[in-house]
Amino acid sequence: MPQSKPIEYADASPEVRAVYDDIKATRQVDDVNNFWKYIAQHPPTLARTWDSLKEVMAPGALDPLVKELLYVAVSVTNNCGYCVASHTAAARRAGMTDEMFGELQAIVGMANETNRLAVGYRVPIDPAFE
Amino acid sequence: MPQSKPIEYADASPEVRAVYDDIKATRQVDDVNNFWKYIAQHPPTLARTWDSLKEVMAPGALDPLVKELLYVAVSVTNNCGYCVASHTAAARRAGMTDEMFGELQAIVGMANETNRLAVGYRVPIDPAFE
Amino acid sequence: MPQSKPIEYADASPEVRAVYDDIKATRQVDDVNNFWKYIAQHPPTLARTWDSLKEVMAPGALDPLVKELLYVAVSVTNNCGYCVASHTAAARRAGMTDEMFGELQAIVGMANETNRLAVGYRVPIDPAFE
Amino acid sequence: MPQSKPIEYADASPEVRAVYDDIKATRQVDDVNNFWKYIAQHPPTLARTWDSLKEVMAPGALDPLVKELLYVAVSVTNNCGYCVASHTAAARRAGMTDEMFGELQAIVGMANETNRLAVGYRVPIDPAFE
Amino acid sequence: MPQSKPIEYADASPEVRAVYDDIKATRQVDDVNNFWKYIAQHPPTLARTWDSLKEVMAPGALDPLVKELLYVAVSVTNNCGYCVASHTAAARRAGMTDEMFGELQAIVGMANETNRLAVGYRVPIDPAFE
Amino acid sequence: MPQSKPIEYADASPEVRAVYDDIKATRQVDDVNNFWKYIAQHPPTLARTWDSLKEVMAPGALDPLVKELLYVAVSVTNNCGYCVASHTAAARRAGMTDEMFGELQAIVGMANETNRLAVGYRVPIDPAFE
Known part of the structure; x- marks a missing residue:
């Protein structure tokens, strides 16, 4: 019964990659941190959370x-x-x-x-x- | 079995009044708010809390x-x-x-x-x- | 859509009354307080909670x-x-x-x-x- | 000053073993998980918690x-x-x-x-x- | 120093009314509840929260x-x-x-x-x- | 981006050492525990917290x-x-x-x-x- 796993960029769907790309561009970082890789298991939560966080922290x-x-x-x-x-x-x-x-x-x-x-x-x- | 009661300035001990006076002078207000009147039931807590808060919020x-x-x-x-x-x-x-x-x-x-x-x-x- | 209602002794089932009676006898009070009257809406929760609390607080x-x-x-x-x-x-x-x-x-x-x-x-x- | 220790089946009292046996039978597992082994340090808490949990989760x-x-x-x-x-x-x-x-x-x-x-x-x- | 005030439909901006209209249509209610009227003081929070909640609770x-x-x-x-x-x-x-x-x-x-x-x-x- | 670091006695300022000395004398211990070494990064918080704790736990x-x-x-x-x-x-x-x-x-x-x-x-x- 393993715990949840991170989704790395190489294994991500186009939908998830699009969010990762936006995070990397917005924050000017080379990779996203674990938080995003774990919640990427549920792509709608990944997309919605990033959209909200980007708006709120602007x-x-x-x-x-x-x-x-x-x-x-x-x-x-x-x-x-x-x-x-x-x-x-x-x-x-x-x-x-x-x-x-x-x-x-x-x-x-x-x-x-x-x-x-x-x-x-x-x-x-x-x-x-x- | 009544709940705790506020200590008004008029009924306060000199020890409590000294704290109230310092709060009023520091904040430039006419009276202290309920928080201080309630915790004044235990004068050491009143004095210690005010000293800490004044230091932290300066x-x-x-x-x-x-x-x-x-x-x-x-x-x-x-x-x-x-x-x-x-x-x-x-x-x-x-x-x-x-x-x-x-x-x-x-x-x-x-x-x-x-x-x-x-x-x-x-x-x-x-x-x-x- | 009303909030939950208290169950008074007069309206209680025998099962609920038995718990109320034990609370009153154990605590030597004339009536149980609101907590018990509200959770009595679910008799198994009333009985289990009282049994546990009586044991733990003894x-x-x-x-x-x-x-x-x-x-x-x-x-x-x-x-x-x-x-x-x-x-x-x-x-x-x-x-x-x-x-x-x-x-x-x-x-x-x-x-x-x-x-x-x-x-x-x-x-x-x-x-x-x- | 060591932290609390788990009670393994082999070291358990008959009272604790009876609870472990019931957990294993109810859940059809070979061993109980750490939660039970740690709270078994206080047998009344072990027995009461298992009774409550079994009732609530049925x-x-x-x-x-x-x-x-x-x-x-x-x-x-x-x-x-x-x-x-x-x-x-x-x-x-x-x-x-x-x-x-x-x-x-x-x-x-x-x-x-x-x-x-x-x-x-x-x-x-x-x-x-x- | 008054507390925050609810924004009633009659006083709401078109931006806020659009959210209220969507809540009313989605939930088939005549008016939105207080939660929405209070957070409407910050229209971006109103819109974002409703969008998220509608998605999550669908x-x-x-x-x-x-x-x-x-x-x-x-x-x-x-x-x-x-x-x-x-x-x-x-x-x-x-x-x-x-x-x-x-x-x-x-x-x-x-x-x-x-x-x-x-x-x-x-x-x-x-x-x-x- | 390293996490906060403990301040050992040997590296501590006289102000911090004075608090450590008082903790060691009051508690009759050879060294202070990690809590104090970490909050010592902000000496006013170290001093104020120790003063309060000593008073409250007396x-x-x-x-x-x-x-x-x-x-x-x-x-x-x-x-x-x-x-x-x-x-x-x-x-x-x-x-x-x-x-x-x-x-x-x-x-x-x-x-x-x-x-x-x-x-x-x-x-x-x-x-x-x-």
Whole structure:
């Protein structure tokens, strides 16, 4: 009962290759990372996820570095090892310094602490926040 | 068996009042919000939490708006209603526009989706990310 | 499309009443709380859950107060409003003082903070802990 | 300070062996998987968990394949590596095809995304859903 | 500092109305539910989310009722009140009976229990599951 | 793009060494565990986290063993592998027996199960718990 397998470019269908080509062109990389090779087992999920991610992470009102920092914050909170590793690397490529990384972790830690204090003390929402 | 009660300034001990005064001065507000009034039931937690939060959220390598956006991202992922309400308000005060808010939610949503795909497909970490 | 409804004692089947009677006798209360009335919609779940809970929460190597504190810690971490309210009340009945409640919340908060730091920094397990 | 150890059949008490025997007979397997060998360190937990699981996963209004798909959905959302591996294998044995696996992951991903959008936008429950 | 507001059809831009019209036609309902009205504040998120959800929830290898049951399982595990309410209603419309609902909750509960036992006992993955 | 690196005592700044020295003296150990060596990359987070943890875990209304059990309960619920390993070891050092460990896991499992049943059945809080 083997686990799921990655789809390498050489073995990919034209539909999957088209997505891989777009990822490689958009990110200017030589190969796609494992995440894409594994979800390529279901080509509609590969195509839809890439389309969404490309749209969501494109420059907008928030700059690309801030977007990657947010991605790391969610991935740490969800305890997703792959996601922490890949998005920390992406954030470094986007310009995250060691000092920014340290502050990011400090905020994520504190937010998780105060979130629980708010729940544990059953704090009602202030009228000013409604 | 009543739930926990907020400690109002008028009823607070000098130790608690000192923290409230520092929060009010630092944030330039007339009163502290419910979070602080509820955790004030345990004065050491009030003092320690405020000291930590003041240090973590102070301007540094990341600017205050980015820090508040990160706080919202964690609070949404943890599904903490109070925290989402209070930190969304704080982010707006720090300059978050409607467009930024929309992009923030879009990223938090996508990160939660792709986190689960990485787990469900059991994606191994690429050597390049180690 | 109404939400699920509680099953009151007067309307309950003999099978459900037998569980309610055992809860009331075990806990020495006049009525069961809402949790049981809602899950009574599926009698096998009601019976199985009560049997398990009665076994798990019975005095053992850990005393009943410690067991209730652990229940609150999990419920806060899961952000389950009903569970925080009901088990905080149960912990108070079992002897939790205000000071214990404050320390409990402080630990739950710190554990949630340091859990995320361990994940965010990708800390490998020390050989001594294996 | 070693981590917990599995209890192999040869070293098990009669009480633990009886549970192992029932698991092997019910599932028609030659040996129980690690989950059971580890929780066997606390025999009451082993017996209670197996009794509950056998009852819950038995054929009923939902067929066994659907039950395994639900188990995978929860395990992915909780990011439990062991559980994802073991229940994905169980779902495949129960008839899950590659296409079903792909759709399952797609739904789990989207549900996690929209769950966060509902929280982040603080969407109130429609009266029709109450 | 008001919370986010729903966008009603009468106040919606043509871009947003087009999505609302497609939701209403696809689901054969007179109005869209609050989820869509709130995320409509960011039209690209509205359009992208609806496109993804329509694709993912369309009949495929898994039938629509199974897909809704999976959605409920994730929403319960994430403790998303809005999502539990809306997808429980959707599952009932798709044919979920009271008995199915009871079994669904029982499985979600047990999966959450055994997920934690696997983590707490640090169970290593069996070679057969790799 | 390497992952974060531990800071060994020999390479540490005086500021970091002072924290390490205090951890070693407080815990009467020869070296600090990996958690501290990794977060030492951001010295303010190291100092603040240690100060908080020392205060929170000091003897108080709850005894040290109970505090460690609570830490394990949260770490299991958050599925933090490092944290489960390190705090299970700490709990054993503080006196946790095999029987206590078994009861702890049983409670954490049951609490996670009943938390989900409360959410899935949308159980309203009893007036007595407010």
